[in-house]
Amino acid sequence: MKIAVIGLGLIGASLAKSLAGRAEITGIDRDLDVVGMAMRDGVISRGGDDPSLARGCDMAVIALPVGSIVDAAGSLLPHLDPDTPLTDTGSTKARIAREIESLWPCFVGSHPIAGKEKSGYCASQPDLFAGRPCIITPGLHTPQGCIHRFRQLWESCGSHVTIMDPVQHDRLMAVISHMPHLLSFASMGLAGDLHIHRGLLGAGFKDFTRIAASDPVMWRDIFLDNSGHVLKLLDDYVRELGLIRKLIEGRDAAGLEERLRTYSNIRRNLYEDNQ
Amino acid sequence: MKIAVIGLGLIGASLAKSLAGRAEITGIDRDLDVVGMAMRDGVISRGGDDPSLARGCDMAVIALPVGSIVDAAGSLLPHLDPDTPLTDTGSTKARIAREIESLWPCFVGSHPIAGKEKSGYCASQPDLFAGRPCIITPGLHTPQGCIHRFRQLWESCGSHVTIMDPVQHDRLMAVISHMPHLLSFASMGLAGDLHIHRGLLGAGFKDFTRIAASDPVMWRDIFLDNSGHVLKLLDDYVRELGLIRKLIEGRDAAGLEERLRTYSNIRRNLYEDNQ
Numbered sequence: 352m353k354i355a356v357i358g359l360g361l362i363g364a365s366l367a368k369s370l371a372g373r374a375e376i377t378g379i380d381r382d383l384d385v386v387g388m389a390m391r392d393g394v395i396s397r398g399g400d401d402p403s404l405a406r407g408c409d410m411a412v413i414a415l416p417v418g419s420i421v422d423a424a425g426s427l428l429p430h431l432d433p434d435t436p437l438t439d440t441g442s443t444k445a446r447i448a449r450e451i452e453s454l455w456p457c458f459v460g461s462h463p464i465a466g467k468e469k470s471g472y473c474a475s476q477p478d479l480f481a482g483r484p485c486i487i488t489p490g491l492h493t494p495q496g497c498i499h500r501f502r503q504l505w506e507s508c509g510s511h512v513t514i515m516d517p518v519q520h521d522r523l524m525a526v527i528s529h530m531p532h533l534l535s536f537a538s539m540g541l542a543g544d545l546h547i548h549r550g551l552l553g554a555g556f557k558d559f560t561r562i563a564a565s566d567p568v569m570w571r572d573i574f575l576d577n578s579g580h581v582l583k584l585l586d587d588y589v590r591e592l593g594l595i596r597k598l599i600e601g602r603d604a605a606g607l608e609e610r611l612r613t614y615s616n617i618r619r620n621l622y623e624d625n626q
Numbered sequence: 627m628k629i630a631v632i633g634l635g636l637i638g639a640s641l642a643k644s645l646a647g648r649a650e651i652t653g654i655d656r657d658l659d660v661v662g663m664a665m666r667d668g669v670i671s672r673g674g675d676d677p678s679l680a681r682g683c684d685m686a687v688i689a690l691p692v693g694s695i696v697d698a699a700g701s702l703l704p705h706l707d708p709d710t711p712l713t714d715t716g717s718t719k720a721r722i723a724r725e726i727e728s729l730w731p732c733f734v735g736s737h738p739i740a741g742k743e744k745s746g747y748c749a750s751q752p753d754l755f756a757g758r759p760c761i762i763t764p765g766l767h768t769p770q771g772c773i774h775r776f777r778q779l780w781e782s783c784g785s786h787v788t789i790m791d792p793v794q795h796d797r798l799m800a801v802i803s804h805m806p807h808l809l810s811f812a813s814m815g816l817a818g819d820l821h822i823h824r825g826l827l828g829a830g831f832k833d834f835t836r837i838a839a840s841d842p843v844m845w846r847d848i849f850l851d852n853s854g855h856v857l858k859l860l861d862d863y864v865r866e867l868g869l870i871r872k873l874i875e876g877r878d879a880a881g882l883e884e885r886l887r888t889y890s891n892i893r894r895n896l897y898e899d900n901q
Contacts, residue, residue, distance in 0.1 A: 418879075464826065464828050466830075483828065484825060484826050484828065486826070511825070513825070513826065523823055523826070526816055526817065526820065527820065527823070527826065527827055527828075527830075527831040528828075528830055528831065530813065530816060531813065531830055531831050531834040531835070532830065533867075533870065534809055534813060534834070534867075535834060536870075536885075536886055536889040536890070537863060537866045537867050537870060537889070538805065538806065538809060538863065539888075539889035539890075539892040539893055540862070540863070540866035540889065541801050541805060541859055541862055541863060541866070542801065542892050542893075542896065543892075545801065545802065545896055546895060546896060548798055548802070549896065550759060550786065550788070551739065551759050551761070551788065551798070551802065552802055552896060552897070553739050553758065553759065553802075553803075555741070555802075555803055555806055555807065555837050556802040556803060556806050557897065558833040558834070558836055558837070559806040559809070559810060559833070559834060559837060560806070560893055560896075561833055561893075562830050562833070562834060563889050563890060563892075563893040564890055564893040564894050564897075565890065566890075567883050567886035567887040567889075567890050568883060570886055571879060571882045571883040571886055574870075574874050574882065575874060575877060575879060575882065578874050578875070578877075581874065582871060582874060582875060584816055585867060585870075585871055587815070587816060588812065588813065588815070588816060588867075589864055589867060591812045591815040591816070592808075592809075592812050592860060592863075592864060593864075595808065595811075595812060595849075595860075596857060596860055599849050599850060599853050599856065599857060600853070600857060602850060602853075604693075604846055604850060607846045607849065607850065608842050608843060608846040611811055611842035611845055611846055612842040613814075614811040614812070614814035614815065614838050614842075615811070615814075615838060615839055615840065615841075615842050617814040617817050617818075617838075618814050618817075618835055618836075618838040618839040619839050620821060621817065621820055621821060621824065621827060621835075622827070622832065622839075
C-alpha cells in the first residue's frame with residue numbers, strides 16, 4: 352500500500368512512523384530539511400516538496416495546520432487518480448469538509464486527538480495515536496468505502512475511532528479543546544514577572560498553563576476557523592466570570608460556595624476517578 | 627516534643643503522619659470520627675474536640691480552612707503557655723497574620739504548597755510535603771526564634787522553605803494559584819452535557835480542569851479572603867480575553883498569531899523544560 356503524507360510535522364510524521372513496515376510512505380513537505388531527515392530516518396521511502404510526488408498513491412493524508420489544508424488539497428488533487436481516498440488531520444472540520452468535498456467526492460475528514468505541546472517532526476513518535484481517540488467526520492454523501500478505509504488506517508495505528516457530524520465535532524471541540532487552550536493562553540497575560548518565583552510554580556499552575564506553550568500558528572488557525580463556536584463560548588465564559596465576580600465582591604459566602612460546589616460536582620462526574 | 631495540630635484534614639493529618647516517631651501529636655478536630663480514626667491509625671497520641679487539650683504543648687499548628695483560622699486561634703490561645711510558637715497553614719496570609727499577631731506575638735504564618743484536589747483525613751499522606759515549597763510569612767515584629775522553629779519543622783518534613791512578606795505572598799498566590807482555580811472552576815460552567823462524550827475528554831481538557839474538582843469551602847474562603855488581588859486579576863483577565871475576542875472577530879490573523887506567540891513564549895520561559 353502506497354500512502355502520501357502531506358506535512359511531516361508531529362501528526363504526519365507520527366503517522367508515517369506508526370505505519371512503518373506496513374505501508375510505503377511518500378512524504379511531501381515544503382521544508383526539504385525535514386524531508387531529508389525523514390528519508391535518513393527511514394520514516395518515508397521517497398519525498399520532496401512537489402505535490403506531483405503523490406501520483407500513483409493508494410490514499411493520501413493532509414497533515415497540515417487548519418489554515419493550509421484546503422490550499423494543499425487544491426495543489427494535490429490534480430495528481431491523484433479519481434477515487435483515491437483523501438483525508439486531513441485538522442482540529443476543525445466543518446469548513447474544511449465542506450470545501451474539499453465539493454472538489455473531491457472521496458474525501459472524509461479525520462481528527463486524531465493526539466496533539467501535545469511540542470510540534471514538528473522532531474516531536475513525532477510511532478505510538479502517538481495508541482489508545483487515543485480519532486474522530487472521522489463524514490458528510491451526507493461520503494462513500495462508505497472511503498470512511499471504512501480511514502477507519503482501518505487509524506485503527507491500525509491504535510486509535511479508537513468515533514464517527515461524528517463535522518458541525519457537531521466543531522461544537523464539541525470548542526468546549527473541550529479550543530476554549531481550554533484560549534483560556535490557558537490568556538492566563539499568560541497575568542504571568543509577567545513570575546520568573547522570579549520559578550521555584551514556587553507548583554502543580555496546579557503548571558497543569559493549568561501547560562497547553563499555553565502550544566504552537567501559535569496552529570492555534571491561530573483553529574480559533575479563526577471555529578470562531579463561531581469559540582466566540583459564543585467566550586461570551587458565556589465571561590458571563591460566568593461576571594457571576595463569580597459579583598458573589599466575591601458582594602461577599603456572598605453561601606452563594607459562592609454553592610456555585611463552586613456545582614462546578615466541582617460537574618468535574619467529579621466527568622471523571623469519576625476524580626483525577 | 628509535643629505538638630498540637632488543630633484540624634486533621636489533608637494538611638494537618640499529613641503533618642502528623644510526617645512527624646511520626648519524632649513528636650508526640652495531640653490532634654484537635656470537631657469531627658470526633660476523624661479523631662478516632664487518627665488515634666486508631668497511631669497518627670496522634672491523644673485527641674478530641676476541645677482546644678484545652680493543647681495545654682502543655684511545645685508548639686501549635688492550626689490546619690483549618692482560611693475562614694476558620696482566626697476563630698480557632700481565639701479558642702486555642704487561652705490554653706497555651708505564653709511564648710508557645712503558633713502557626714497556621716492557610717493559603718492566604720495577610721489578614722490572618724495581621725489578626726493573630728495582634729493576639730499572640732509568637733505567631734508566624736505558614737503556607738505549605740502541597741494541596742491536591744482530594745481533601746480530608748483520608749487523603750493525607752506522610753510524604754505530602756516532601757520536595758514541595760513552604761512559604762513562611764513573618765510580620766515586622768515576629769521573633770526570629772519563632773520563624774526558626776517553624777522553618778525547622780517544615781524542613782524536617784521535606785519542605786523547601788521560602789520567607790516572604792504576607793502581602794507579597796497573597797499577591798503572588800492570586801496569580802499562580804487562586805486565579806487558575808477560579809478560571810478552572812468557571813470553565814465547568816461550559817461543560818453541561820459533556821458526559822455524553824466522556825471518551826473524548828483527553829489530556830488537555832483533563833489537565834486544564836483538574837483543579838476544578840477542589841474543595842468548595844476551602845476555595846470560597848480563599849477567594850473571599852484574597853478578594854482584593856483576585857478581583858483585580860479577574861478584571862485584567864477579562865480585558866485580556868476581550869483583546870483576543872477582538873482579534874478573532876476582526877479575523878486579524880497576524881495580530882492573533884503575535885499575541886499567541888507572546889503567551890507561548892512566556893509559558894516556555896517559565897518552565898524551560900517546556901513540560
